[in-house]
Amino acid sequence: MPRPPSKTTKTSSRVCIRKLKLSTIWAILSLHWSTITEAISCVQSCRTSGWESRKLKRQSTTQWAVSPQTQHDEKCGVHILVTQQTDLSYPHLSPNPKGPSSVKLENKGDLSFFHKSNGVRSKHLNHSHKRESKKHCQKMDKNEKTAKQLLGELYSDREYLEKLLQDEDLIKGKIRTGERVQDLIVGCISYLDTRTAFWQQQKPIYARQRDRKLMQQQWNRVLHKPPSDPTRYILNSLEEIDTALSSGSTDSGLKKACELMKVVKEWSGEVLPNKREVLGNLHSCIGNALMDLGDMDKALHHHEKDLELAKKGDLMDSKSRALDNIGRVYARIGKFQQAIEVWEEKLPLVCGGLEKAWLFHEIGRCYLELKRYSEARDYGYRSLMAADDISDKKWQLNASVLMAQAELKLGNYKACVLHFERALDRAKLLQDDSASEAIQKALREARHRVTQ
Numbered sequence: 001m002p003r004p005p006s007k008t009t010k011t012s013s014r015v016c017i018r019k020l021k022l023s024t025i026w027a028i029l030s031l032h033w034s035t036i037t038e039a040i041s042c043v044q045s046c047r048t049s050g051w052e053s054r055k056l057k058r059q060s061t062t063q064w065a066v067s068p069q070t071q072h073d074e075k076c077g078v079h080i081l082v083t084q085q086t087d088l089s090y091p092h093l094s095p096n097p098k099g100p101s102s103v104k105l106e107n108k109g110d111l112s113f114f115h116k117s118n119g120v121r122s123k124h125l126n127h128s129h130k131r132e133s134k135k136h137c138q139k140m141d142k143n144e145k146t147a148k149q150l151l152g153e154l155y156s157d158r159e160y161l162e163k164l165l166q167d168e169d170l171i172k173g174k175i176r177t178g179e180r181v182q183d184l185i186v187g188c189i190s191y192l193d194t195r196t197a198f199w200q201q202q203k204p205i206y207a208r209q210r211d212r213k214l215m216q217q218q219w220n221r222v223l224h225k226p227p228s229d230p231t232r233y234i235l236n237s238l239e240e241i242d243t244a245l246s247s248g249s250t251d252s253g254l255k256k257a258c259e260l261m262k263v264v265k266e267w268s269g270e271v272l273p274n275k276r277e278v279l280g281n282l283h284s285c286i287g288n289a290l291m292d293l294g295d296m297d298k299a300l301h302h303h304e305k306d307l308e309l310a311k312k313g314d315l316m317d318s319k320s321r322a323l324d325n326i327g328r329v330y331a332r333i334g335k336f337q338q339a340i341e342v343w344e345e346k347l348p349l350v351c352g353g354l355e356k357a358w359l360f361h362e363i364g365r366c367y368l369e370l371k372r373y374s375e376a377r378d379y380g381y382r383s384l385m386a387a388d389d390i391s392d393k394k395w396q397l398n399a400s401v402l403m404a405q406a407e408l409k410l411g412n413y414k415a416c417v418l419h420f421e422r423a424l425d426r427a428k429l430l431q432d433d434s435a436s437e438a439i440q441k442a443l444r445e446a447r448h449r450v451t452q
Contacts, residue, residue: 158192161185230272234264241285245292254289257282280309280318287325291332300329320349327362336366353390357383361395364402368409377406397426397435404442413450420446 164170164185171182237260244253261282269275287302307322309315323346330339343363350356364379384399404419420443427435 154192158189161189234278238281245285245289250289250292254286257285257289276309276313277315277318280306284321284325291329296329296333300326303329316349320346331366336369340366353386354392357386357392357395360386361398361402368406373406373409377403380406393426393429397423397430400426408446413446416446417443417450
């Protein structure tokens with residue numbers, strides 16, 4: 001039983017009644033105001049006698065009697081008579097004589113107060129209904145937003161189709177196949193709704209974006225984490241790149257080299273002490289691949305990067321390699337003077353007869369293209385000497401042809417014939433039929449000029 005207020009007022013009585021409704025079955029009960037006031041006053045007198053501070057033994061009985069509708073109450077469906085008998089006994093106090101032993105409550109008198117209460121309750125119901133409607137609208141807005149994200153550009157098409165459905169004249173028409181326009185529009189909207197529902201079942205958009213970010217972060221961590229043996233990893237990767245380039249898989253080799261370069265750039269010098277040398281090697285591989293693919297500008301850029309790293313690290317072998325490749329790029333694009341300058345810078349770094357034979361021959365070919373025939377003949381001779389030192393028949397053949405062509409341009413036909421004859425012998429030893437045919441043709445022309 002809730003405690004009544006110390007001072008009986010209409011407001012405090014309302015509060016007490018509301019609490020009483022929670023503790024007893026008052027939901028369908030309408031009571032007279034004076035009766036309620038009398039009951040509260042009785043209970044109040046009990047509280048002032050020390051009810052609150054003492055242990056209380058309470059016995060209560062409640063009787064409910066329901067009778068048919070009476071003549072004086074036309075609005076109520078039933079007539080409710082409640083008799084509640086309460087016996088309050090105290091251990092050391094006599095009962096309060098003012099407190100009645102029983103309270104008889106009937107639905108007679110002015111019930112306007114409780115009708116007002118019912119109106120307040122209906123207001124609460126209306127507010128509750130409004131809140132539910134607002135939540136429903138918010139949910140609809142959220143669903144529309146989700147559908148817009150899922151459909152993307154198709155969402156505007158869906159809105160357009162919905163507007164078309166409102167055109168009664170249009171939807172009554174038919175297309176050439178006899179199908180109704182309304183059926184087509186409804187089918188399209190249904191398809192878009194089906195796709196929206198499907199993607200909602202898969203995963204929310206934010207979840208898919210989050211998963212992609214997590215996967216990218218995990219990949220980046222794996223990518224940037226150095227292996228247990230970085231040197232072995234680098235060597236194996238470079239071997240794979242070289243194999244791909246030499247076997248003609250230029251695109252595959254280029255891709256592997258670019259991926260490895262990204263990995264190496266993230267490593268510190270402590271993890272990879274020769275990081276500069278490795279990066280230079282990768283620039284060289286990428287440059288060669290791009291040159292094979294015909295992208296000379298990018299190829300030149302990577303070879304120049306290789307040269308820059310070599311100079312910073314005082315890496316002579318890397319510098320020689322970079323100058324070699326830069327010269328080849330210049331020669332391929334017809335910049336023969338630049339190629340000569342780069343290759344002549346490489347000459348002091350050359351080690352080995354084979355490399356000398358090749359380099360002297362390439363410089364001589366550039367001079368021949370520039371119509372500087374004497375220099376071409378001289379470098380041809382130096383190439384032949386280097387090839388003779390290592391007994392390399394192939395470069396003996398190439399050097400002899402270069403010297404013969406230079407002598408032919410200089411008008412020294414006899415010397416030209418001698419060099420072509422020596423080149424023909426080397427071609428026959430190498431069983432190079434195509435070279436033999438080309439040399440024989442040039443030899444006949446040279447002999448013809450000798451006889452003139």
